[in-house]
Amino acid sequence: MEASQRKELILKGNMYKAIITLAIPIMINSVIQTLYGLINGIWVSKLGKVQFAATSFVWPVNFLFISLGMGISIAGTAILSQLIGANRNKEADKYATQIIAISLVSSIIFTILGILISPAVVYLMGARGDLYNYSVLFLKLTFLEIPFIFAFFNFNSIMNAQGNTKTPTVLSAISVILNAILDPIFIFTFNLGIAGAAIATIICKMLLVVAVIFYAKGPSNVIRPDFKDFKFSKDIIKQILKVAIPSALGSSGSALGFIVLNGFIESYGIDTMAAFATVNRITGLVMQPAMGIGAALTTIIGQNLGAEDIQRAEEGFTKSLKFTIAFSMVGCILMLIWDREIISFFMQSGDEGVITESIVYLKYISISMPLMGIFSVLQGVFQGSGHTKYSMNMEIGRLWFVRLPMILLFKHFTSIGSQGIWFSMSSSNLIICLYGYYIYRQGCWRNKIVKTKEVLV
Structure with missing residues (x-):
């Protein structure tokens, strides 16, 4: 479905059809992510219960850092969808550019900060011995994913604002399948253990972002971020952060x-x-x-x-x-x-x-x-x-x-x-x-x- 057709459906079409058209890909993506979590857990559990526990133990810490990226994504969907609905596409381009820039800067800061504080945070959480060592290693590596996660959040918000929930789902599904294939290779074939699981994920997230950049430049997108002569806008950043x-x-x-x-x-x-x-x-x-x-x-x-x-x-x-x-x-x-x-x-x-x-x-x-x-x-x-x-x-x-x-x-x-x-x-x-x-x-x-x-x- 073209962008103009999606907009027509959302603004004037049958509402039940609009809801179903947008919701089904989101549901499928959520199920895919759930299945990936199960598959990833199975491979890591084969290393031992301490390694498996470490991946769950540090998840809340990583999620706290990712929350800002999620917040920016939600803000992006809200602001960009309102601009598209008002036929203010040029302004949407400028907002999208600022959103991407904010995400890039914040993700780099979070990555550096997260890696530096990982040992102290894991220790304060009560981990000792092997659990501490595996948790610190895994947490540091997961922080390297943050720039790629934030970049995909940006793409997701830009696509969702246009009513295109299908493309992020397809790309995410490909990334998850690739991750499930690479996990055992990096964990067992390359003998990297728990680090292999994190590295496989980083590679898949990186390739996902490459695919996102390629797709975002396509002719079907209403929103086109432009970094030519870019500089931060205090007014736009204030509006984005407010949401x-x-x-x-x-x-x-x-x-x-x-x-x-x-x-x-x-x-x-x-x-x-x-x-x-x-x-x-x-x-x-x-x-x-x-x-x-x-x-x-x-x-x-x-x-x-x-x-x-x-x-x-x-x-x-x-x-x-x-x-x-x-x-x-x-x-x-x-x-x-x-x-x-x-x-x-x-x-x-x-x-x-x-x-x-x-x-x-x-x-x-x-x-x-x-x-x-x-x-x-x-x-x-x-x-x-x-x-x-x-x-x-x-x-x-x-x-x-x-x-x-x-x-x-x-x-x-x-x-x-x-x-x-x-x-x-x-x-x-x-x-x-x-x-x-x-x-x-x-x-x-x-x-x-x-x-x-x-x-x-």
């Missing part, structure tokens, strides 16, 4: 919250921790349609706000909500009917204690599945409109101000045990969705973040 920083804080704050949450859950015993991990894998798969729809709505909201068609933006929200609730309800019913069968499939050990605990958690979380879908759609509205402070409030508020305090209260003032965790998780989804819907009804998101006239330097 990017809340989004980055929301992602990083959520990541930190889940680290703390894991600590609370672990205190209830290994069965509870295993149940939490098992059910999260299940809900992660079931929620793929809702998350894809939420991400697709980001572009729909952005372009229609840019075109000053508030009514159609609202139509996008309403129909996305109907889609998401329908998918979530189906998932909820299936999980309630075949709870034991589903748990047993994902928990192959047959441990009855874990299975019983998982079934209890699954029942609680199944009931709140539609709420998790509504959460994704509301995130799509606030991120697409560029009012990311509200999406930040939802991400951080759900964990730090609702879920974690409720878990503490149930733990210290009741005797219901682990059910307090499961009830808190479901209740926090309800409370934060009520907050999000209240903000939506207030209408603040309808205000465009890109004004009628911009000072472009």
Whole structure:
């Protein structure tokens, strides 16, 4: 589909078709990334449990640095989609150029800083002995990926802003398949061990960026970054960071919250921790349609706000909500009917204690599945409109101000045990969705973040 056809579909076409067209590639990409994580984990696990643990141990640290890149990407999609919707393509070119420049500079700084602080951070996290050595090595190498990750984030935001969610998915899928092939070669054939897994990923990310640069110069793209006579624009950077920083804080704050949450859950015993991990894998798969729809709505909201068609933006929200609730309800019913069968499939050990605990958690979380879908759609509205402070409030508020305090209260003032965790998780989804819907009804998101006239330097 050409860029003009995608724009016509988003601004004037059948809304359900627009949602499906944008959402399906995003869902496929998410599934591909999940499968890659599983494949990569299998190869690394063959080295030993310490090496496998090291890759998971340092992930939150790397993610905190990547959060800013994700924030810039969301800001890019919001701003660029609004400019495209308003037919201000030349301004979109200038914004895209500034976004790429900001990402490049920040990624280089983060790479250098991350490599320097890796030993201290891993030590402060409590790693010692072999776990410390493998964690430091792996973390330093993963920081070398950051410039390439940020570059792909830029490409993703530029493509998504145009409604092209297919191309990033295809390129990402090729990169993942190549990575799965190179992993055993670098890990075992070249005998590089855990370092081989990281090096294989760096090479694949590098090749992905080369492909991105080649594709971005093609004639089908509406947005064309231009670095001729480039210089930083204070006004544009200020606008980008105004949208990017809340989004980055929301992602990083959520990541930190889940680290703390894991600590609370672990205190209830290994069965509870295993149940939490098992059910999260299940809900992660079931929620793929809702998350894809939420991400697709980001572009729909952005372009229609840019075109000053508030009514159609609202139509996008309403129909996305109907889609998401329908998918979530189906998932909820299936999980309630075949709870034991589903748990047993994902928990192959047959441990009855874990299975019983998982079934209890699954029942609680199944009931709140539609709420998790509504959460994704509301995130799509606030991120697409560029009012990311509200999406930040939802991400951080759900964990730090609702879920974690409720878990503490149930733990210290009741005797219901682990059910307090499961009830808190479901209740926090309800409370934060009520907050999000209240903000939506207030209408603040309808205000465009890109004004009628911009000072472009």
